[in-house]
Amino acid sequence: MDDDYQSKIVDGHGLADAVAQVRADGRSIVLCHGCFDIVHPGHIRYLEFARKHGDLLIVSITSDAAIDKESDRPYIPEELRAENLAALSFVDLVYVDPNHTAEQVLQLIKPDVYVKGHEYQLSKDPRFLAEQTTVEQYGGKVIFSSGDLVFSSTELIRRIGRDVDLEAQRLQYVTRRHHISLDTLESIIARFRQRRVVVVGDLVIDRYVFCDTIDIARESPMMSLKQLEEHTYLGGAGIVARHLARLGATVQLVTSLGKDSLSRDAETQLKADHIEIHSLLNRGALPIKRRYLVEDTKLFKIEQAERRPLDTRAAKRARKILLELGEQADALVFCDFGYGVITEASLSMVLPELRRQVEIITADVSGTHGDLLRFEDVDLICPTEREIRSTLHNFEEGLSAVAWQLMDATRAKHLIVTLGRRGLVAFDRQSQDPASPDWAGRLRSEYFQALNGRAVDVLGCGDALLAGCTLALTCGAGFIQAAYLGNVMAAIEASDLGNIPIDVERLRRWLTAQPELIHLPERQPVC
Secondary structure, eight states: OOTTGGGGEEOHHHHHHHHHHHHHTTOOEEEEEEOOSSOOHHHHHHHHHHHTTSSEEEEEEEOGGGOOSSTTOOSSOHHHHHHHHHTSTTOOEEEEEOSSSSHHHHHHHOOSEEEEOGGGTTOOOHHHHHHHHHHHHTTOEEEEOOOOSOOOHHHHHHHHOOOHHHHHHHHHHHHHHTTOOHHHHHHHHTTGGGOEEEEEEOEEEEEEEEEEEEEEOSSSSOEEEEEEEEEEEEEEHHHHHHHHHHTTOEEEEEEOOOSSHHHHHHHHHHHHTTOEEEEOOOOSSOOEEEEEEETTEEEEEEEEOOOOOOOHHHHHHHHHHHHHHHTTOSEEEEEEOSSSSSOHHHHHHHHHHHHHHOSEEEEEEOSSSOOGGGOTTOSEEOOBHHHHHHHHTOOSSOHHHHHHHHHHHHOOSEEEEEOGGGOEEEEEOSOSOTTSGGGGSOOEEEEEOOSOSSOSOOTTHHHHHHHHHHHHHHTTOOHHHHHHHHHHHHHHHHTSSSOOOOOHHHHHHHHHTOGGGSOOOOOOOBO
8 A cells, every 4th residue: 555645646737747747757658547436356456467567557537427327326436436546556646537438538648558457358339449549549559457357346336235434425525526515505595585586387285194004994905094184285386486485585486276275275375485476277176186194104195186288368378477577587497297387388488488588497397297308498407217217218228328318308407316215316518508519418417315314205305406406506506516405405305294395594404414514624636
């Protein structure tokens, strides 16, 4: 092991300077490139083999954001992966490469020898073939290691399972990397009160029926339940609007209220949170979703709802209202629960005009009638993994490939895919300039584990996430900062039974209790 390993970790400038010095001395350079998620005996043999083929061994590792594997990979954050390699005495320099392949770093340093594992000798992978072509074009050599000892980081991770301490450390590295701290988040939250947000979508009533198990029914082998009590919550676009209002934003809600008592109750709750309602008044009653529970376990759900798409007159009125509100709005949120407030015809008519008016537009869908592909050119879409795969009818490819397919089809700027109790993955483009070739290139991603130790109820977590992310983006937060704040909102929501609006003080209390936001002094790379 090398005691002075920290000095071996360099950034782009440090790498270029070191290469220039080695070239001036007339020495040769060897490069190895990979993920190196868990450094195992196979990696050691491979790197020792590479060191014998030159005077200076440089190891470049793919950054966390550029790794295209499972949703929660890499397991080890890039900072620790770099330290693990730098601690090896036969490794001279370590560089964290922000690109998806070694092509760019090969062009930068032009190593005399590029060493790959034995398994690449007959590989037809276009990424490796592009690397090989790059090396051969400047006159370098590609050499393959002996391959006498083979391990798989993926298989090792599968066997050893997850480590809680390492997960916490990984989260701390991610927050430090993206400047996510109590101070930065507080500066974002302090601007919530200046934001004006328009929410568009269906209101939904979520009713929890709490029961006790009695026995197996005598007439047939079915469970017999005794109803104890009911709790009713306002869901759909209503809870998104209430989250935003409780966080401090000025909220306008464009929706459809009925003439039933539940509609009147919903209106009372919304007005109590100072939400201005613009009702299209085209339905008899609000949709109801009844969930039957024994203690905190949900047994089944019964949906009592009718899809009532806007008629042409209501669609024209909705367009007029949205364009008027859009003139003053900082953000617009579409909540498509499939009951008719948002239709493909009305959306295609008004969305391009709103795009020219409103800086931040976000969207989410729920249910079988919602369609993610309707939301073109928006800033953020927040579906579940199941929703995105169902929309694209793609159940085979990896999550990164499916995410790229959706972003390509919708031209969305950002995407957050929620994974239930496993957390979320935030996908970002390499460039937000549609004229740049990086606009349609491979996506960068960041995985966030779920922040609640034990979820009580996941109902409404996506709505809380959407509200938090949208408001953060309107306040100038970076995308990953907004994703983290949305993840905290989802964790808070999951700690309660039912759809409960989250206020700004509760959000602040949660943030002060998050250990990953307490940052130690950051080590600076050698330049």
